[in-house]
Amino acid sequence: ALTAYPVPPAGDGIKLDAMECPYALPDAVRDDVARALGETALNRYPPGDTGALAADVRQAFGIPAQAGLLFGNGSDELIHLIVQACCMPGDTVLAPWPSFVYFDMAARFDHARFVGVPLTPDLELDLPAMLQAISLHRPKVVFLALPNNPTGGLWPDAAVQAIVAAAPGLVVLDEAYQPFAGHTWMPRLGTLPNAVVLRTVSKIGLAGLRFGYLAGHPGWIAQFDKVRPPYNLNVLTQAALRAVLRHKPVLDEQAAALRAGRDTLAAALAALPGVRVFPSAGNFVLARFSGKPDGNAVHLALKTRKILVKNFSGAHPLLADCLRISVGTPAENQALLSALQDILSSTI
Numbered sequence: 152a153l154t155a156y157p158v159p160p161a162g163d164g165i166k167l168d169a170m171e172c173p174y175a176l177p178d179a180v181r182d183d184v185a186r187a188l189g190e191t192a193l194n195r196y197p198p199g200d201t202g203a204l205a206a207d208v209r210q211a212f213g214i215p216a217q218a219g220l221l222f223g224n225g226s227d228e229l230i231h232l233i234v235q236a237c238c239m240p241g242d243t244v245l246a247p248w249p250s251f252v253y254f255d256m257a258a259r260f261d262h263a264r265f266v267g268v269p270l271t272p273d274l275e276l277d278l279p280a281m282l283q284a285i286s287l288h289r290p291k292v293v294f295l296a297l298p299n300n301p302t303g304g305l306w307p308d309a310a311v312q313a314i315v316a317a318a319p320g321l322v323v324l325d326e327a328y329q330p331f332a333g334h335t336w337m338p339r340l341g342t343l344p345n346a347v348v349l350r351t352v353s354k355i356g357l358a359g360l361r362f363g364y365l366a367g368h369p370g371w372i373a374q375f376d377k378v379r380p381p382y383n384l385n386v387l388t389q390a391a392l393r394a395v396l397r398h399k400p401v402l403d404e405q406a407a408a409l410r411a412g413r414d415t416l417a418a419a420l421a422a423l424p425g426v427r428v429f430p431s432a433g434n435f436v437l438a439r440f441s442g443k444p445d446g447n448a449v450h451l452a453l454k455t456r457k458i459l460v461k462n463f464s465g466a467h468p469l470l471a472d473c474l475r476i477s478v479g480t481p482a483e484n485q486a487l488l489s490a491l492q493d494i495l496s497s498t499i
């Protein structure tokens with residue numbers, strides 16, 4: 152009954168469909184990565200002691216000293232491990248919906264029941280509906296993407312706090328887009344005993360590395376570690392990440408450029424006829440094309456022009472005619488806008 156996670160072929164066009172960072176790493180960083188990879192022992196299994204990597208990650212990403220830390224082959228793997236550790240068949244996993252599809256997929260892999268609580272028509276969190284669903288379904292795990300993918304909204308602190316307080320089990324605060332939001336729960340982890348913070352380096356320029364991390368009370372982390380596959384983090388990923396983190400300001404500068412680009416892009420999109428742009432704290436914007444041509448037609452017309460964005464038209468009724476557009480380089484954003492101007496004005 153499942154469908155495999157879809158990854159469309161990239162081709163040679165402009166790729167704005169997967170929230171990748173459009174910038175390649177500078178040559179000096181790539182040289183350091185190459186040297187680090189050359190020194191790895193590929194004949195050996197990855198070492199059990201990841202202390203040096205953990206120290207670098209804590210330092211680079213501001214993880215509190217008291218928090219436990221678990222690494223994953225992308226944060227997708229950690230999402231799956233959390234469900235595996237927390238749920239018996241038939242238990243409930245709950246999230247506002249639409250949100251990140253892997254929350255639903257991971258629940259189903261482990262025979263848990265997924266409950267998606269609809270967002271409001273404006274794609275905001277429906278807190279009363281969330282609290283009601285939590286009290287009705289008693290979920291073992293609640294996933295909150297902060298900000299939310301694919302809608303872009305960042306749920307208010309007070310609402311998140313109310314959900315954490317009401318949840319009978321674990322609440323996962325998925326901060327995949329944290330560097331673009333300028334907001335985090337990480338320093339407050341100690342005050343939220345039933346919450347953990349999930350992050351990834353995928354959206355800040357390292358999607359190919361496959362590295363995610365989970366921070367939380369050491370008691371939680373020790374349980375998740377029991378279901379972690381041995382050697383889930385390969386030596387090349389570890390070595391490359393440590394080399395890149397020695398140049399952390401490069402990642403920060405790229406994120407700052409994308410944040411600025413997002414605001415420029417959102418304003419330009421909103422100025423197009425028949426386009427509604429939803430507020431975004433990520434490195435993407437969700438836009439609704441409700442005029443003529445509609446969302447499906449715009450998606451297809453962009454594809455014809457070799458510009459790839461993500462079409463959510465058929466994914467959920469709340470996302471009718473919505474396309475999710477990752478922020479690219481200024482030149483890519485401009486190419487997208489020119490194409491859209493052309494597409495939206497050419498049909499009578």
Ligand SMILES: *Cc1c(COP(=O)(O)O)cnc(C)c1O
Binds near residue numbers: 228296325
């Ligand atoms: C992209 C994304 C992830 C997945 O990150 P990986 O580390 O690449 O597996 C997790 N959560 C959300 C909300 C995302 O949008």
